Amino acid sequence: MSTQIAASPSVNSTHWPAARDAVTMIWRNLLVMRRNPQLLIFATVQPVIFVVMFRYVFGGAVGASLPPGQSYVNYLMPGIFVQTVVFGSLQTGVGLAEDLNQGLIDRFRSLPMARSAVLIGRTGADFVRNIFVMALMCALGAAVGWRIETDWLGFAGGVLIVLGFSYSLSWVFAIVGLSVRDAETAQATSFPILAPMVFASSAFVPVATMPGWLQGWAKNQPVSVVVDAARYLTLGDTTFTSSSAVIKAVIWIVGIVAVCAPLGVARYRKAT
Numbered sequence: 001m002s003t004q005i006a007a008s009p010s011v012n013s014t015h016w017p018a019a020r021d022a023v024t025m026i027w028r029n030l031l032v033m034r035r036n037p038q039l040l041i042f043a044t045v046q047p048v049i050f051v052v053m054f055r056y057v058f059g060g061a062v063g064a065s066l067p068p069g070q071s072y073v074n075y076l077m078p079g080i081f082v083q084t085v086v087f088g089s090l091q092t093g094v095g096l097a098e099d100l101n102q103g104l105i106d107r108f109r110s111l112p113m114a115r116s117a118v119l120i121g122r123t124g125a126d127f128v129r130n131i132f133v134m135a136l137m138c139a140l141g142a143a144v145g146w147r148i149e150t151d152w153l154g155f156a157g158g159v160l161i162v163l164g165f166s167y168s169l170s171w172v173f174a175i176v177g178l179s180v181r182d183a184e185t186a187q188a189t190s191f192p193i194l195a196p197m198v199f200a201s202s203a204f205v206p207v208a209t210m211p212g213w214l215q216g217w218a219k220n221q222p223v224s225v226v227v228d229a230a231r232y233l234t235l236g237d238t239t240f241t242s243s244s245a246v247i248k249a250v251i252w253i254v255g256i257v258a259v260c261a262p263l264g265v266a267r268y269r270k271a272t
Contacts, residue, residue: 018114025121026128029095033129043091043133047084048140054080054204055144065209067239075240077137077146078158078230079203082223084137085130085166086198090190092126092170093177097186100178100271109269116265123170130166134159149235158233161246164253165226171260178264178271197223206240222252 054062054076063072096119099105108118138159148155176193177186200214201223207215218224228241229249237243 021113021117022120025117026124029121029125043088044136047080047137051080051140062205065206073145074235077141078234079227081137081162082227083198083203084133085162086169088130089166089169089173092122093173093186093190094183096122096174096177097180098183101182105271115269119174119264119268126170127167130163154233158230161226161229161249168253168256171257171264174264175260175267178267197221203227225249225252
């Protein structure tokens, strides 16, 4: 016993101990996903339904509002990508709320590890999951007619913007998950945040088709900005977007992480 206690400080005296703790927690959460494959299945079913519904059910009506020659499926897919990771980021809060309810958070806090490691582990694992989901959605988009109108560098930039946004939102919902008592409450609390961001945005329809009182919010809120940035990087400069959207999206992503990451860590220390 004394040998183990004496060895503990040396574990934390290595270079970058917080980074090592975070990697360990990321691996722990990835193992949980591996042992519960239904988490990935349900993460992909919803976006597939949205693609099919908007592409083949609403696409004819919504596409009529686009300028002549503009493909609705090319307009739609960046919105689907962002909608997918926005709803996927909710799982960060749900997972943390479940860990909190089961007492795992108290066990983690009793260990000689960095306070930020648990949250970085959760958000990092969800980031890895979103990479898989994005790859699947890109393949599905290609199957339903989505085409890149810029180049592969633009496509890569669009994917990175969307994934960066997913990571920033994971910190938002980490705070939610640590502020409630169980997974069900975390999910119920998150939806009022998600709904106006996703559906009152440029993800599925042009902002110009919305009522005037709604357009200010729909044009400038983070989901629309990131969608417009992804559109610019995959479609080029169009009626709906320009290069300025990329700058705005990066500002939103960095700003959300800069504000919510410290708040999340502070909330983790107080969560019971």
